[in-house]
Amino acid sequence: MANLIKNRRPAADPWQLLEPAADGGQPVIPPHGDIIVPLVTWLEQRDTLLSRSGRLGVWLDSDEEPALLGDDLRLFGVVAVNFSQFTDGRGYSIARLLRERYGWRGELRAIGDVQRDQLFYLARCGFDAFALREGEDLQSALSAFGDFSEAYQASVERAQPLFRRRILASSDGMEWS
Amino acid sequence: MYVYDEIDQRIVEQRVTQFRDQTRRFLAGVLSEDDFRPLRLQNGLYIQRYAPMLRVAIPYGLLSSRQLRALAHIARTWDKDYGHFSTRQNIQFNWPRLEDVPDILAHLATVQMHAIQTSGNCIRNTTTDHFAGTAPDEIVDPLVWCELIRQWSTCHPEFAYLPRKFKIAVSGAEHDRAAVQVHDIGLQARRDEKGEIGFRVLAGGGLGRTPIIGAVIREFLPWQHLLTYLDAILRVYNRYGRRDNKYRARIKILVKELTPEVFRRKVEEEWIHLKDGPATLIPEEIQRIERRFIRPQYRKLDLPEAGYTLALVRDNGFANWVRRNVHPHKVAGYAAVTLSLKKTGVAPGDASAAQMDAVADLADRYSFGELRVSHEQNLILSDVRQNDLLALWQEAKALGLATPNIGLITNIIACPGGDFCSLANAKSIPVAEAIQRRFDDLDYQHDIGELDLNISGCMNSCGHHHIGHIGILGVDKQGQEYYQISIGGAQGNEASLGKVLGPSVSQAEVPDVIEKLIELYLARRDSEAERFIDVVRRIGVEPFKECVYGKSHQEPAPRSRSLAAA
Ligand code: SF4
Numbered sequence: 001m002a003n004l005i006k007n008r009r010p011a012a013d014p015w016q017l018l019e020p021a022a023d024g025g026q027p028v029i030p031p032h033g034d035i036i037v038p039l040v041t042w043l044e045q046r047d048t049l050l051s052r053s054g055r056l057g058v059w060l061d062s063d064e065e066p067a068l069l070g071d072d073l074r075l076f077g078v079v080a081v082n083f084s085q086f087t088d089g090r091g092y093s094i095a096r097l098l099r100e101r102y103g104w105r106g107e108l109r110a111i112g113d114v115q116r117d118q119l120f121y122l123a124r125c126g127f128d129a130f131a132l133r134e135g136e137d138l139q140s141a142l143s144a145f146g147d148f149s150e151a152y153q154a155s156v157e158r159a160q161p162l163f164r165r166r167i168l169a170s171s172d173g174m175e176w177s
Numbered sequence: 178m179y180v181y182d183e184i185d186q187r188i189v190e191q192r193v194t195q196f197r198d199q200t201r202r203f204l205a206g207v208l209s210e211d212d213f214r215p216l217r218l219q220n221g222l223y224i225q226r227y228a229p230m231l232r233v234a235i236p237y238g239l240l241s242s243r244q245l246r247a248l249a250h251i252a253r254t255w256d257k258d259y260g261h262f263s264t265r266q267n268i269q270f271n272w273p274r275l276e277d278v279p280d281i282l283a284h285l286a287t288v289q290m291h292a293i294q295t296s297g298n299c300i301r302n303t304t305t306d307h308f309a310g311t312a313p314d315e316i317v318d319p320l321v322w323c324e325l326i327r328q329w330s331t332c333h334p335e336f337a338y339l340p341r342k343f344k345i346a347v348s349g350a351e352h353d354r355a356a357v358q359v360h361d362i363g364l365q366a367r368r369d370e371k372g373e374i375g376f377r378v379l380a381g382g383g384l385g386r387t388p389i390i391g392a393v394i395r396e397f398l399p400w401q402h403l404l405t406y407l408d409a410i411l412r413v414y415n416r417y418g419r420r421d422n423k424y425r426a427r428i429k430i431l432v433k434e435l436t437p438e439v440f441r442r443k444v445e446e447e448w449i450h451l452k453d454g455p456a457t458l459i460p461e462e463i464q465r466i467e468r469r470f471i472r473p474q475y476r477k478l479d480l481p482e483a484g485y486t487l488a489l490v491r492d493n494g495f496a497n498w499v500r501r502n503v504h505p506h507k508v509a510g511y512a513a514v515t516l517s518l519k520k521t522g523v524a525p526g527d528a529s530a531a532q533m534d535a536v537a538d539l540a541d542r543y544s545f546g547e548l549r550v551s552h553e554q555n556l557i558l559s560d561v562r563q564n565d566l567l568a569l570w571q572e573a574k575a576l577g578l579a580t581p582n583i584g585l586i587t588n589i590i591a592c593p594g595g596d597f598c599s600l601a602n603a604k605s606i607p608v609a610e611a612i613q614r615r616f617d618d619l620d621y622q623h624d625i626g627e628l629d630l631n632i633s634g635c636m637n638s639c640g641h642h643h644i645g646h647i648g649i650l651g652v653d654k655q656g657q658e659y660y661q662i663s664i665g666g667a668q669g670n671e672a673s674l675g676k677v678l679g680p681s682v683s684q685a686e687v688p689d690v691i692e693k694l695i696e697l698y699l700a701r702r703d704s705e706a707e708r709f710i711d712v713v714r715r716i717g718v719e720p721f722k723e724c725v726y727g728k729s730h731q732e733p734a735p736r737s738r739s740l741a742a743a
Contacts, residue, residue: 087215087298089338093415096335101450117199117216124334137207148191150184152328154456161404161455162184162328163462
């Protein structure tokens with residue numbers, strides 16, 4: 001089973017990720033347990049999903065629209081964004097939208113082609129959980145969060161860009177790092 | 178020159194450490210080639226025809242003598258004693274070893290340089306006017322804004338994996354010398370009635386396979402909103418730009434497919450949420466960056482000395498050089514000087530380590546220790562006293578850097594082409610040389626007058642052939658290297674895209690074709706003041722076509738592809 005990092009620590013994963021069937025149809029929904037379902041499954045089988053026991057999560061593909069989740073967000077225990085390949089950067093924008101525009105505060109998980117060298121940026125865009133792809137070295141991945149100690153831009157991790165933090169630091173003498 | 182503070186320095190150093198570890202993992206077989214590729218590209222490292230190629234950023238073309246010496250040191254230590262200045266104000270080293278690249282980057286960091294995002298599908302080095310800060314026609318000095326954009330784009334967490342590369346150009350002068358109309362984003366700095374700075378924002382311009390002139394998506398963006406607006410554009414592009422086809426993935430295709438109006442609306446809808454947010458710029462930050470720039474301390478200078486004026490009259494060579502390679506300056510008594518890297522027989526844009534060291538010395542002695550790299554692949558000493566011009570000319574001549582051809586036909590802009598680049602259809606360096614030899618006679622060159630000639634080895638258009646008055650493009654004709662010639666392109670305020678003249682020709686035929694074009698131009702111009710491009714615009718492409726292919730040329734109009742001009 002793939003390694004999960006949560007809040008920068010290795011974590012156990014209680015969630016079962018459901019994927020569309022091989023023919024593209026809806027996945028079979030197990031009666032119990034915590035599941036993360038594709039966005040379409042959620043949109044089409046909302047009532048079934050709400051009536052079962054176990055917690056519910058949803059995952060989006062990189063071309064899917066997070067706005068579709070709307071007020072439903074409060075129903076989920078986790079929201080995941082899939083990287084079908086790590087060079088597809090749409091998920092970074094989706095994460096920021098979920099965090100900064102749609103107010104998602106729960107677990108935001110990167111799934112799919114997730115590897116060490118993406119973690120630093122992913123975290124800055126708001127992901128706090130990472131289901132590493134098969135074969136990634138966990139220790140090396142954990143060190144990725146320390147690749148840089150500063151960044152110029154505003155981000156989910158630090159809402160204030162460096163240039164504003166610099167000024168705060170110089171006016172009240174506080175450390176900005 | 179912008180001087181790093183402790184944090185700027187730390188970010189660059191940590192980037193080196195990160196890349197050193199990535200390289201180590203690649204060499205140890207932990208990272209696959211596919212996984213390593215985007216990482217090395219984002220540090221400027223290509224795998225080229227013969228060896229890796231390392232592209233080092235020269236942010237907005239500004240370079241100190243100390244940095245140039247470091248580049249010379251790199252050329253000498255890790256490469257074959259030379260470097261190639263590209264059309265994007267970068268320098269490329271063609272022969273480093275992959276294992277050495279972390280050390281090269283570490284050396285660059287010691288002089289506040291890097292190769293961050295000089296390649297890959299991310300925000301690239303921001304380019305600007307090579308006379309930024311010195312041009313008499315400047316409305317807004319773009320350098321501070323360029324540095325702000327450099328910091329904003331460096332390791333931007335959201336935009337490291339865009340559909341395709343992304344290039345931003347900034348111009349602050351009346352005359353656009355930064356080609357803002359053919360960039361993914363072009364920013365024209367200007368002032369409103371109250372004197373407040375803002376930007377005219379263009380998006381979706383570009384060359385390559387589908388050359389398009391950028392669309393204006395905002396007439397005046399007040400400076401405070403620069404970064405949030407860039408974020409909005411980039412986010413729309415990141416989310417909706419095409420990823421299914423590499424050749425349709427640039428932002429210009431998105432803007433074209435959506436139409437500029439719809440694209441603009443999407444950007445504005447996104448921007449509403451970001452506007453006035455934390456990334457909104459504040460005056461303190463603009464001042465802070467400005468204070469970190471070391472600016473030349475100009476002196477109040479007297480009128481040119483008699484010696485200078487006399488030399489202009491007496492020495493034709495000097496006068497020619499002043500006419501072509503010396504440019505006006507906003508401060509009385511000073512001038513900007515182009516050191517030509519376009520001597521016949523030298524690949525356009527190439528400079529040896531010895532030349533780099535020598536130019537660094539010239540910069541120290543004549544130009545406040547600072548220089549510029551132009552997108553025309555030349556070096557510029559931007560703040561030279563007029564009274565020093567004669568002495569500088571003599572020294573530059575001895576170094577082979579005083580060819581008086583700026584703006585003339587032999588100041589050819591050329592990509593490295595098939596001699597180095599693995600994407601090339603055809604070579605560009607020998608073609609450039611053949612043309613330079615054909616037009617070697619200086620009087621003839623001066624008689625022909627202003628002419629931009631650009632050569633690209635393939636459709637990627639690194640030589641910007643679309644905006645050359647004459648553009649030459651390497652094409653592959655059944656496995657043979659052929660050249661498609663276009664005329665009527667232009668850069669600057671009146672940017673236009675060249676039109677293809679006719680069927681492509683062999684390498685040997687290129688100089689003949691160019692000569693025919695020039696002869697027709699000379700015959701048809703109404704005065705010496707009418708430039709080649711003016712004549713093409715006045716009489717159209719047809720007469721040029723006829724003079725090259727003959728009247729009998731009955732082939733169906735050779736429209737291999739149409740040039741989009743939106
Ligand atoms: S235009 Fe083509 S051949 Fe020339 S450098 Fe660019 S990719 Fe290489």
